Amino acid sequence: MKILSFKSGHDGAVAGIDAPKEHLMFSYEAEKDSLPRNSPIDPNTLIDAGLWFNELPDVLALSGWSTRGENHTAISGAGSFGIDESSAIVGTKNFFGKRLDYYSSSHERSLIWATYAMSPFEQGEPCYVLVWEDALGDFYEIDRDLIIHHKGRVLAAPGRRFSFLYALADPAFSGTSETLGKDFSSKLQSASAHGDARAIDGDAQGLIDALLNNSADSRFLHKDTFRGSPYHNVGVASPRFQNLAAKYSDAVFSRFHDFAKTNLTKHYPLLISGECGLNYRWNTRWRDSGLFRDVFIPPCTNDSGCAIGTAVDAMRHFTGRAKLDWTVYAGQPFNDDRIDMEGVTSRELNLSEVAAALYDGMVIGWVMGNCEIGPRALGNRSILAAPFSTETRDRVNKIKGRAGLAPVSPVCLEEDVSKHFDWSGPSPHMLHFQQVTDPRLKAVNHVDGSARVQTVTKDQNAMLHDLLTEFKATSGVGVLCNTSLNFKRSGFINKTSDLYKFARSVGLDGFVAGRSFYRF
Structure with missing residues (x-):
């Protein structure tokens, strides 16, 4: 059984799940090809998603969506709200001449099931879920039988x-x-x-x-x-x-x-979903609160994960399973639309050469494999630079069109993170708050001494890990500045022509794409 799932409205996405393998095949976000941020699904994204299927999927799934305002009138599928089975629509639809199973459930359920499916805990282990976003500010409990219980609304919107x-x-x-x-x-x-x-x-x-x-x-x-x-x-x-x-x-x-301390007393793990899950200060405070056995936030905690969530809800309905094998690099593959690139020299990729260029002060675009899912650049659509000077921070912010003192996030070898930050262990999705303890890291040290670190292991991202290892051999530090590779107010760059145009327009010193290192 293969499930094709859509999230309509802003932060549009389309996702595919292989249910027997409990595997996320892909999750394509509409903005992830230099399109405007928070774009709805367009025909290009749908066509790209269709390339995954040799034949039509078995199930069509659609995340619910509603109008804003007092009535929240449903405009897509099952609408925005509801957590029980009555909030789902189950039926069949004719799709390109084939009768397919159809499943739609609420936006609320999509946020809950996305974070549950992607969390590392075994199915059947009870969990608390916090959904806090534009409309919802609620806690839930998922029991061992996959039934969602509403624990209370803390604050609307x-x-x-x-x-x-x-x-x-x-x-x-x-x-x-x-x-x-x-x-x-x-x-x-x-x-x-x-x-x-x-x-x-x-x-x-x-x-x-x-x-x-x-x-x-x-x-x-x-x-x-x-x-x-x-x-x-x-x-x-x-x-x-x-x-x-x-x-x-x-x-x-x-x-x-305060609500959680009073009402969530079973010490279950906490799963966090909704756009407030991108607030790295709050995430770390939940981690350090001592109220929960563990805390998990998926990289697509905002609406970009809703297509995944509804696909999981459909899988749960038809198979009784609600867990996924997934990777954060499940987005669109890079499109190498070969063009003439005036003023650029190209060499076969040599990571020690790239590390040396970064150490010498170059700011470089870095493209590898598929896009990340969610809004954070995690080493496949990144701008990289050395982490040592405030001048580098200011230059990166100028390239990005941001205020000069805006924070620039670091990426760090996981095995070295405690050498440079008050943190130990993984932080792979850049969703937590750390204090910088290494005075050399001036470019990634925010005004209050904080940073938002991404840690990297060889298994997670081999090329980025190898680059950091080479940079450490050159500089003594396995840390780089890492910010997203995108035009202002657009999603990640995903083709060579846009990458070249961006690099020329903002003044990058070069870029890596695939197995080549391009320098101006």
Whole structure:
């Protein structure tokens, strides 16, 4: 049985599962070919996905989706909400002349089942699940029989409430909670690193209380509603706002932590899903909380994992199984659309040569194999640089079109991570917070001394591990700057023509694609 699954709406994706093998065949996100961030599924993505099938799949699956607003009218499949079997649609559909099984379940279920299926725990081991995102802020329990139990809603729309604070302070934003920038959450995380939560005033606490008013529908998040606040258009670089951001981040997390401490007392593992699962500070606080035996966050914790989640839900329905064998490199393969590349010299890839070039200060694009799933560049669609100077950080941020002091994440040999950061063991998906302990790593050291590390093993990504090993032999440090290879506000670059255009336009010194090293 092969299952073809679609996630409609923003963060569109299409995924395929081989159910007898419990294997994720692929997960293609619509944005992952230099298309606009958060794109819906387009014909190209569908055609690419079809190449995996020698014949039509056995099951079509569709993640539910709804309109925003008070009624949340279903516009795709089973709609957005519901956790029991009544929230699913089961039937058959005619598809290119063949009658196929059809399964659709809610957006809510897709988030739950994606993180459950990808987690390392055996099926039948009970788990808690936290879904926190634009609409949902809820805890669940999955029992040994794969039944989902709702443990309680902590806060409606935590993702939207969190992002809105940045919008409120930003004079350039004039919209509503419906038009918040998708990057506002990460920008607020960065702002909070500059602030001191202990330095807030009464105005700040009053605003926090208003924004976290659980009885209010999230439609109240409109800048005009808060025009009288001293934080309205105060400026996102204002120290007063940065202190508020630090306190607000603490307040949102504490709301959920306090609920969990009181109501989730069985010490089960915690699985985290939803866009707030990209908040690496909160993820580490969950890990360090002591409330759970373990904590797992998938790399596609936001809506990019929903096609996987609905495919798993369909597999669970038809086979009784809900676990996957998967790799983070299950995205689109690179398209080497050969072009004339003026001003470029090409050599066969030699990792020691690349390591030496990085040590000499070159900033290099790095393309290997298939795209990563989820929003983080994890060594297959990356920009790499040496980690030693603030000048390198500033140059990488200029290349990316970001603020000069924006954090640049490190990638590190897993066996060396405790030499450079206050961390031991794996952090393969760049979803946790660490403190930098090595003073040499100035390019990846954020203003508060923090970093968001990706650790790499030979089994996880052999080429990147080998490059880090060569760089360590050259520099003494198995760490590099690693940020995503993409045009601004677009998904990862996935073909040679775009890679060459990007490298020329932003001033990369060269790029690696496949088995070749190209230098300008």
